[in-house]
Amino acid sequence: MNLKAKKKWGQNFLVDSTIRERIVQQANINPETLVIEIGPGQGSITTLMVDHVAHLLAYEIDPDLARVLKGQYQSYKKVEIIEGDFLIRDVKQDIKNVKTPYKSIKVVANLPYYITTPIITKLMLELDNIDELIIMVQYEVALRLTASVKDSDYSALSVITQYYSEPEFLFKVPPQAFRPQPKVESAVIKLIRLNKRLVPSNLESEWLEFIRFAFQQPRKTLVNNLTKAYNLTKDDVGETLVSLGLSLTSRADSLRIETLVKIFDIIRLKMI
Numbered sequence: 001m002n003l004k005a006k007k008k009w010g011q012n013f014l015v016d017s018t019i020r021e022r023i024v025q026q027a028n029i030n031p032e033t034l035v036i037e038i039g040p041g042q043g044s045i046t047t048l049m050v051d052h053v054a055h056l057l058a059y060e061i062d063p064d065l066a067r068v069l070k071g072q073y074q075s076y077k078k079v080e081i082i083e084g085d086f087l088i089r090d091v092k093q094d095i096k097n098v099k100t101p102y103k104s105i106k107v108v109a110n111l112p113y114y115i116t117t118p119i120i121t122k123l124m125l126e127l128d129n130i131d132e133l134i135i136m137v138q139y140e141v142a143l144r145l146t147a148s149v150k151d152s153d154y155s156a157l158s159v160i161t162q163y164y165s166e167p168e169f170l171f172k173v174p175p176q177a178f179r180p181q182p183k184v185e186s187a188v189i190k191l192i193r194l195n196k197r198l199v200p201s202n203l204e205s206e207w208l209e210f211i212r213f214a215f216q217q218p219r220k221t222l223v224n225n226l227t228k229a230y231n232l233t234k235d236d237v238g239e240t241l242v243s244l245g246l247s248l249t250s251r252a253d254s255l256r257i258e259t260l261v262k263i264f265d266i267i268r269l270k271m272i
């Protein structure tokens with residue numbers, strides 16, 4: 001395939017065959033896996049998977065690439081090239097429409113970096129039946145997604161991702177592995193979905209909002225961030241922290257998810 005890469009869609013094609021193989025190896029797919037690929041591009045990873053899956057749903061926004069891929073996989077009944085924007089597509093319905101039996105669902109993708117966060121958010125929040133994600137992202141984002149509490153990269157994105165999944169940093173990828181070469185380094189990570197949830201599903205959107213508020217100004221204390229966001233007094237928030245044995249100067253980036261959930265529970269009751 002010899003189409004010019006389109007910058008607006010984050011097209012950096014993976015040309016290093018060793019890296020492609022390592023990604024697919026890490027995905028550990030088999031004929032009982034339903035694979036979702038976001039942005040198959042010129043099919044560099046797709047090609048390595050098509051013969052080993054139960055079914056493959058590949059979403060490509062670029063009509064030129066989608067047309068070529070459709071031609072290429074015309075005779076493969078288990079490969080569906082879906083032209084369009086993954087972010088607005090009803091992927092849940094696409095999964096429901098798959099007739100082939102499968103035992104697990106995995107996302108395998110070299111993501112378009114300009115929409116990494118919305119893609120991961122959609123995968124985590126809307127598509128709760130996905131078991132694992134093996135994804136290439138920008139190196140800095142990989143650090144944030146896999147950061148532990150007190151790491152300098154620990155952020156709202158780390159908490160949200162780790163609320164839904166257990167992350168694993170797999171390996172770093174240099175710009176030379178792509179054409180055209182991106183200006184940034186990349187990394188492949190794995191996110192394994194957790195079945196246990198610390199917050200009941202009816203409170204999930206409030207909890208996610210709480211996390212965004214808690215990290216809104218990361219250098220500020222929780223007392224400052226939460227007082228402002230919830231229109232509470234400093235004493236209200238302060239009492240909550242003290243009742244949990246925490247310092248009044250605690251910041252969100254020093255607290256584990258379990259502790260943040262406890263604070264959320266108390267603040268929520270204060271708001272009723």
Ligand code: SAM
Binds near residue numbers: 065113115
């Ligand atoms: N998988 C290919 C590879 O590794 O060589 C291409 C990866 S490239 C980084 C990202 C791909 O995502 C491009 O093919 C791009 O057209 C596609 N893409 C960008 N935005 C998209 C969206 N919203 N929905 C679906 N595909 C998208």
